Amino acid sequence: xxxxxxxxxxxxxxxxxxxxxxxxxxxxxxxxxxxxxxxxxxxxxxxxxxxxxxxxxxxxxxxxxxxxxxxxxxxxxxxxxxxxxxxxxxxxxxxx
Numbered sequence: 034x035x036x037x038x039x040x041x042x043x044x045x046x047x048x049x050x051x052x053x054x055x056x057x058x059x060x061x062x063x064x065x066x067x068x069x070x071x072x073x074x075x076x077x078x079x080x081x082x083x084x085x086x087x088x089x090x091x092x093x094x095x096x097x098x099x100x101x102x103x104x105x106x107x108x109x110x111x112x113x114x115x116x117x118x119x120x121x122x123x124x125x126x127x128x129x
Contacts, residue, residue: 036090037099041107044077044100048107049115051076056121070108077104 054076055069062068078101085091115121 037096037103040081040091040096040100041103044080044104045107047077047080048073048104048111052108052111052115066112070105070112073108074101074105077101 051073052069055072058072059065059069078097081091081097081100085097090096112121
């Protein structure tokens, strides 16, 4: 099994929490989907950088990019499922 895939499987259980954290951070801000995804990916990148201090094989930019690309797909899938299940509601614009 490729190293990036093993790393991805270690990160995968945390994707729903990352998505929920981003939803909370941008609560009430319509149209912030890209910013939410960016936050979740940045948090994942920070975690990978921290893990790389103990695991030199994670220091490869190629491995990190492939893992983050896979996590981006998992984020999209998680958001789609949560939207379909009605867990996330469309934010209403803030009233003045």
